[in-house]
Amino acid sequence: xxxxxxxxxxxxxxxxxxxxxxxxxxxxxxxxxxxxxxxxxxxxxxxxxxxxxxxxxxxxxxxxxxxxxxxxxxxxxxxxxxxxxxxxxxxxxxxxxxxxxxxxxxxxxxxxxxxxxxxxxxxxxxxxxxxxxxxxxxxxxxxxxxxxxxxxxxxxxxxxxxxxxxxxxxxxxxxxxxxxxxxxxxxxxxxx
Amino acid sequence: xxxxxxxxxxxxxxxxxxxxxxxxxxxxxxxxxxxxxxxxxxxxxxxxxxxxxxxxxxxxxxxxxxxxxxxxxxxxxxxxxxxxxxxxxxxxxxxxxxxxxxxxxxxxxxxxxxxxxxxxxxxxxxxxxxxxxxxxxxxxxxxxxxxxxxxxxxxxxxxxxxxxxxxxxxxxxxxxxxxxxxxxxxxxxxxxxx
Numbered sequence: 001x002x003x004x005x006x007x008x009x010x011x012x013x014x015x016x017x018x019x020x021x022x023x024x025x026x027x028x029x030x031x032x033x034x035x036x037x038x039x040x041x042x043x044x045x046x047x048x049x050x051x052x053x054x055x056x057x058x059x060x061x062x063x064x065x066x067x068x069x070x071x072x073x074x075x076x077x078x079x080x081x082x083x084x085x086x087x088x089x090x091x092x093x094x095x096x097x098x099x100x101x102x103x104x105x106x107x108x109x110x111x112x113x114x115x116x117x118x119x120x121x122x123x124x125x126x127x128x129x130x131x132x133x134x135x136x137x138x139x140x141x142x143x144x145x146x147x148x149x150x151x152x153x154x155x156x157x158x159x160x161x162x163x164x165x166x167x168x169x170x171x172x173x174x175x176x177x178x179x180x181x182x183x184x185x186x187x188x189x190x191x192x
Numbered sequence: 193x194x195x196x197x198x199x200x201x202x203x204x205x206x207x208x209x210x211x212x213x214x215x216x217x218x219x220x221x222x223x224x225x226x227x228x229x230x231x232x233x234x235x236x237x238x239x240x241x242x243x244x245x246x247x248x249x250x251x252x253x254x255x256x257x258x259x260x261x262x263x264x265x266x267x268x269x270x271x272x273x274x275x276x277x278x279x280x281x282x283x284x285x286x287x288x289x290x291x292x293x294x295x296x297x298x299x300x301x302x303x304x305x306x307x308x309x310x311x312x313x314x315x316x317x318x319x320x321x322x323x324x325x326x327x328x329x330x331x332x333x334x335x336x337x338x339x340x341x342x343x344x345x346x347x348x349x350x351x352x353x354x355x356x357x358x359x360x361x362x363x364x365x366x367x368x369x370x371x372x373x374x375x376x377x378x379x380x381x382x383x384x385x386x
Contacts, residue, residue, distance in 0.1 A: 010376075019217030023212075023216075032296075037374065106231070
């Protein structure tokens, strides 16, 4: 059965959204396999991401394109339009965001768990997320707003992007921990 | 006034029925702060440490069971092979250990002013059938002592909430290490307390 990693970030914890976020994935039928609240060090946060030069550049390019979409001037706001420099800059701000308070790291399991979690979370940028998704229903954050305040977009729910990422992230946060199965009320109806 | 801390456990029936998130929300919306949270399989050692391993506890639980059987006109000896309260208390504890290990459990440490009383109020009467609507047990369960006794099992009452300030501190120590508890400010904290 497929597994995905979901993280509730500090702003959502402080707003008392843990229950609502868990309920979102739970009521659709996904099964919670593990969860823990923790306050990771900067290094631990940093290594959650691949952090390779290619990845940093890609993040810079994503930032460039979201600036382009919103019509704001990247150079004015960020002091550079070089994707690598921009990526490194965003990386630092990401770590700062994650450090604002404790987070909740979880493993969820179910058929197509990765796709379902992505769908329910919605677009990474809350402003662009469709209604009915967590990012749309609980936030108005956007690229313009966040860059005007010198911070990253507060993507308060992280979900793994694909199978490879899910495997890497689950291993990163839970090590060799095994996830022993248990029965939920939906199992008999849909999984047997 | 000093803040208090409560230990909440969402037991296997809450987990199996898929209402973890809804139960957590009940405590969050009231304004309590979750300072520790984990979802894991409870070890036998921790369950034993959680329920006092004392004669007093066994006796209290055993006597309560005997009273309930007597009220119903049932013979406790048939179920427990004894009518000694302490022995019965020990059997009930075995049932509890089995119940707690049906699935992982969600364990939370909560903090607020009057946390113990608030959590007990939100949880509702220990016996679900007697819990009023608006409480976790009243809204999400309906188990009775009669039914539990008839089926030789403990009450399935969804959650555990610490009884007293001392219990809260003691139980949090059983389930959490110091570095698993966090201090932070809720977004609405200054609007609740200033």
